[in-house]
Amino acid sequence: MERKNLKEKLLLYVITDPHLSLGRSHQEVAERALRGGATAVQLRDKTLNTRELIEVGKELRTITRRLNALFIINDRVDVAMAVEADGVHLGKEDMPVKLCRRLLGQSLLIGFSAKGVEEARAGERNGADYLGSGPVFQTTTKVQKVLPLGTDGLADICSAVNIPVLGVGGIGISEAPRVIHAGAAGVAVVSAVTSAPCPEDACRDFLQVLRP
Numbered sequence: 001m002e003r004k005n006l007k008e009k010l011l012l013y014v015i016t017d018p019h020l021s022l023g024r025s026h027q028e029v030a031e032r033a034l035r036g037g038a039t040a041v042q043l044r045d046k047t048l049n050t051r052e053l054i055e056v057g058k059e060l061r062t063i064t065r066r067l068n069a070l071f072i073i074n075d076r077v078d079v080a081m082a083v084e085a086d087g088v089h090l091g092k093e094d095m096p097v098k099l100c101r102r103l104l105g106q107s108l109l110i111g112f113s114a115k116g117v118e119e120a121r122a123g124e125r126n127g128a129d130y131l132g133s134g135p136v137f138q139t140t141t142k143v144q145k146v147l148p149l150g151t152d153g154l155a156d157i158c159s160a161v162n163i164p165v166l167g168v169g170g171i172g173i174s175e176a177p178r179v180i181h182a183g184a185a186g187v188a189v190v191s192a193v194t195s196a197p198c199p200e201d202a203c204r205d206f207l208q209v210l211r212p
Contacts, residue, residue: 003129006109007164009070010130010186012206013040014193018047021194027059029194034063036203038193039186040070042089050079057083072111080108087111089132092119101127113168115146120157120165132188133157135169136179151182158183177209186210 014033016026024032030041043060045053057073061083064071072087073080077095080088087109090097097112104110112123114131123131135148148169149157158165167179168188176187187210196202 003109006129007185009039010164010166011210012038012203013042013070013072013166013186013188014038014199014203015042015044015074015188015190017190017194018045020191024194024199026056027063029199030060030063031067032199033193033203034067034069036200037207038069038203040072042072042074042188043085044074046075050076053079054082057085061085070109072109077103087129089113090128096126097123097128098126111166114157115149116153117156117160120161124161124163128163130164130166130185131157131161132166132168133184134167134188136167137170137175139170151178154179154184155182173205173209176206177212180210 016029021029026043041060041064043057053076057079061071071085072089073085074089075094077088077100089111090100091113097110100110109129110127111130111132112128114120114123114133120131133154136154137148154167164185166186166188167184171179171187171189172192179187193199193202
């Protein structure tokens with residue numbers, strides 16, 4: 001996986017979610033988001049079995065290749081390898097980053113969810129290529145077990161590591177510039193795009209404030 005342009009590819013990172021997509025498929029959300037200018041798509045669906053994830057993942061791989069976007073699989077290293085994704089994104093309960101890197105070598109990108117400076121440093125030390133840090137703001141997308149980092153907390157993480165950081169959690173159009181100002185390479189969004197009446201327009205609106 002080419003890493004030299006990774007920061008640019010993380011600018012607008014859309015995470016699919018079947019519970020928030022207003023009945024749209026992963027494929028439709030991805031296609032429409034990318035046509036609106038999204039630079040990366042992460043497939044996240046905890047309701048599908050392995051075979052189903054691979055089937056959807058293969059279709060998203062075709063779409064993201066055609067539209068020149070980064071394609072990441074959430075959690076599942078095996079699925080990421082099977083569909084030839086660009087990478088996998090791991091949380092604390094998934095395969096350890098160090099083990100994942102040993103298995104994959106440099107063939108795939110590894111993202112890691114870090115909620116604080118020490119987790120961020122450990123993720124980088126163990127071989128992560130980028131971090132997803134948050135929740136930056138209050139969010140209803142997931143059950144929130146920790147207080148939001150705020151932009152100050154995000155800035156601490158960004159300054160503590162040398163790999164790109166994505167701001168995650170509760171990020172809408174008005175919050176996006178503050179995330180970039182804190183030092184993040186980009187924003188990871190779920191409902192702000194997947195639940196939008198028009199995902200294309202939502203992505204275009206984000207890019208207007210991310211690329212002033």
